[in-house]
Amino acid sequence: xxxxxxxxxxxxxxxxxxxxxxxxxxxxxxxxxxxxxxxxxxxxxxxxxxxxxxxxxxxxxxxxxxxxxxxxxxxxxxxxxxxxxxxxxxxxxxxxxxxxxxxxxxxxxxxxxxxxxxxxxx
Amino acid sequence: xxxxxxxxxxxxxxxxxxxxxxxxxxxxxxxxxxxxxxxxxxxxxxxxxxxxxxxxxxxxxxxxxxxxxxxxxxxxxxxxxxxxxxxxxxxxxxxxxxxxxxxxxxxxxxxxx
Numbered sequence: 091x092x093x094x095x096x097x098x099x100x101x102x103x104x105x106x107x108x109x110x111x112x113x114x115x116x117x118x119x120x121x122x123x124x125x126x127x128x129x130x131x132x133x134x135x136x137x138x139x140x141x142x143x144x145x146x147x148x149x150x151x152x153x154x155x156x157x158x159x160x161x162x163x164x165x166x167x168x169x170x171x172x173x174x175x176x177x178x179x180x181x182x183x184x185x186x187x188x189x190x191x192x193x194x195x196x197x198x199x200x201x202x203x204x205x206x207x208x209x210x211x212x
Numbered sequence: 213x214x215x216x217x218x219x220x221x222x223x224x225x226x227x228x229x230x231x232x233x234x235x236x237x238x239x240x241x242x243x244x245x246x247x248x249x250x251x252x253x254x255x256x257x258x259x260x261x262x263x264x265x266x267x268x269x270x271x272x273x274x275x276x277x278x279x280x281x282x283x284x285x286x287x288x289x290x291x292x293x294x295x296x297x298x299x300x301x302x303x304x305x306x307x308x309x310x311x312x313x314x315x316x317x318x319x320x321x322x323x324x325x
Contacts, residue, residue, distance in 0.1 A: 127314075136214060137250075137258065137301055139314035153311035186257055193264060196246035196305045197314065200269075202257040 092117045094203035108174040112187030119168045120145040125190040128172045130183040177210045216317035223323040224292045232287045232320045234302030242283035245305040249287045252299040297324045
């Protein structure tokens with residue numbers, strides 16, 4: 091059973107870059123079965139997809155965040171990472187990493203990390 | 213404002229049946245993209261409940277079922293139990309002139325009376 095765990099600073103200053111890493115265990119990040127994604131949830135609000143990556147490095151970003159987001163993968167460490175630049179208070183959220191199973195007519199998030207709260211504040 | 217529209221809340225008594233709707237448009241559900249459902253218990257990460265419109269992952273009780281028709285989808289829960297009290301989210305894919313992306317509904321809070 092795949093397990094995912096987010097890690098990174100819980101507090102980021104406005105205008106700086108948020109950086110998180112997701113470590114995958116119980117399976118290989120190089121598996122052809124999955125893409126890997128980041129989703130966030132502001133306190134008391136709904137879910138928002140940030141972006142996804144394949145082990146080959148192909149990336150897909152939410153158009154509303156694309157100018158500020160970079161997702162990368164490190165197959166040697168079985169990890170993938172998120173960088174979100176120029177953060178504001180609106181980026182305060184619980185950030186989840188997840189495995190993404192792709193099908194002909196779409197994709198769903200099969201395994202989720204426990205989530206990590208990132209607060210943007212000076 | 214979410215691309216997929218869900219009712220903010222639904223409620224039901226133990227043992228009853230409730231349904232949660234998820235309304236989209238011609239650029240997502242109506243375009244033939246699958247709908248998936250997640251259950252989020254208080255203080256926890258979302259959990260996959262239904263994938264590919266109507267498929268249950270291993271371990272999900274058959275009290276949960278999903279369906280899709282036209283530009284909408286529904287999640288039905290029968291034999292409601294106290295442990296079902298949670299937030300439920302639908303998810304699909306949207307492709308339009310403004311780009312392609314994974315989209316979620318705004319979420320529905322289920323209260324078991």
